[in-house]
Amino acid sequence: MLSACAPAVSTSRLVLPADPRVGEVEAARHGTGRTRSFTLTATPSRVDLGGPIVDTWTYDGAVPGREMRVAAGDTIEARLVNRLPVDTSIHWHGLALRNDMDGAPHLTQPPIASTTDFTYRFTAATPGTHWLHPHTGTQLDRGLYAPLIVEDPADPGAHDAEWVVVLDDWIDGTGTDPDQVLADLRGRGGHAMRGAGGRVLGGDVSYPHYLINGRIAAAPTTFTARPGQRVRIRFINAGSDTAFRVALGGHRMTVTHTDGYPIIPVDTDAVLIGMGERYDVLVTLADGVFPLVAVAEGKNATALAIARTGAGAPPGPGSRPAELTRVTIGYPDLSATPAVALPAKSPDVVHRVALTGAMMGYEWGINGRANDLDARSLVREGQRVRLRFVNNTMMWHPMHLHGHTFQLGDSGPRKDTAVVLPGQSVDCVFDADNPGQWMIHCHNTYHAEAGMMAVLGYQS
Ligand SMILES: [Cu+2]
Structure with a gap:
């Protein structure tokens, strides 16, 4: 089962960070x-x-x-x-x-x-x-x-303003800190909130606060623009254990980028964002005051910011715009633009990356190994690579690869972080064009720290 990961490191040379090849590739960057x-x-x-x-x-x-x-x-x-x-x-x-x-x-x-x-x-x-x-x-x-x-100098810039929206789940300094949270998860076997609220994308940690741009819902930040202006919203989920569902009251959104890469634009009412993921959307703002709401999935809580283009009282901290329960796009709805889609090619190497967890205790792993930086999926520069994430656990995992932006399957969006649901698998395809040693890990901070980390290793 692990054959793809098994080639002995001793028989081939790893391209380490100090390798001259790393500097050569950097020098060739425009x-x-x-x-x-x-x-x-x-x-x-x-x-x-x-x-x-x-x-x-x-x-x-x-x-x-x-x-x-x-x-x-x-x-x-x-x-x-x-x-x-x-x-x-x-x-x-x-x-x-x-x-x-x-x-x-x-x-x-x-x-x-x-x-x-x-x-x-x-x-x-x-x-x-x-x-x-x-x-x-x-x-x-x-x-x-x-x-x-x-x-991007090549970006047409079809917008009048930009709004960077950073989402976060917050617990530090509220009587505990993240190291204590991890110790507590380990002590009680974790998973206390699994499936909470009936949502697939629940988490392990119950946070006292959920933030947009550093503020709780009772004291939101306000983005000010003029009616009719076209705004590019850049969503970043900086949370550690929370997927957010975002919507802007009174508006539909046109999704234009996933993890920084352009997609064929898709209209939606809401977007679901795992930890580490980014989505860019375009909206044309109406006249008034509107809630931008981020629902913490499975946690019965929201974060809030305000978009203001006109007069009116700001929406309250409990705002739940109807858009949240309308259309939410998913990966199958998204495709990279032709400019960034990978040309068709059969893979030179396929690595099965099994996401694993022990039934007892708060232990996570990749291919059954916990936080093992010697557990390398090996590739060579120039290869077309297919990483097949297979989720053998009862929990979802936003899997992140460093140093590359893969494509989901043969025609999906370009991403560097992909949500893998329980019992499902996700294929991530990329060309090995950035030599070195790169982390592959879950972007749930606690899963990663409890072992769900491994390495994509170039060899020569
Ligand atoms: Cu995880």
Whole structure:
């Protein structure tokens, strides 16, 4: 069963992050020649979520962290200053970047120790709605995340304004912290909320707060525009254990991008977003005040933001627009545009990636192995690869591959994070064009930390 993963590493050479080939591929990326410099300080902070005051960890005191926005081809030079009491790192989620800057400790770089700093430097070649977050322990479930928007000069820009909407589930500083949450899940075998609310996409953790752009529903942020303006909304699910169903009251949405890549546009009333996923939509705003609602699936709670183009009282924190229960698009409704669809080709290598979990205890794994960075699915540069995620557990998993944007099946959307439902399988197809060692993992922070991590390894 594991034959695809079994070839002995000793008989072939792994292309490691320091391999000259990594630098050669980087040099071949089309760059603008422009360098954009940033400094991020990961630091303990006291944050107001719109009522609740929490002690947490942030980038530069803000939740979400300050948006990083560059043009495709710019070189990002980002100095991370670690003022946390522990190691950290930054992963640039969605970018196909050089392997040694991917931010996966122990795989692509040493951990960045407390009171030290590290400068990331890489070409941001992949346009789209991306984001950044630590790849260390449960840190993502604190306040350490920020949007990373890579603008596409080739994008027609058929919109008047942009609204970046970051979704999150929040527990840190409310009498517990994510490390304690993980310890509690392990202590009681986890899965307390599985199937809660009758939703397939429930979670393991009951959060006290759900946020849009760092605010609870009782104190929402407001996006202001003029009636008739066309707005590009960039949704990012930065949650750790929550799928969100989003809708804008009084509006339909046209979905244009999945995980940063263009799709053939599809109209919908609502969009379901797993952890790590991004969707871009276009809406033409009507005249008035409208709730943008994110339902935490299976958790009987919502997050809220307001779109205002005219007069009126803002909708209340319990708003549940009718659009939430109308049409919700799913993967079968989506196709990559011809420009980014993969040309037809039979795979050179197929890897079966079984998602596994023990019946007892809070243990997750890939192909039965927990957090095993030596459990590599091996590929060679130039190969067409098919990863077949097979979910043998009772829980859903948003599976993320670093360094690549795969296509779902032979004609689906391009993505880097794909929801795999219990008992189902999902085929992720890509060309191996970014040599190095890359994480494959569940984007449920607690599943990943409890073992659902493995590696896609290039060999030469
Ligand atoms: Cu999972």
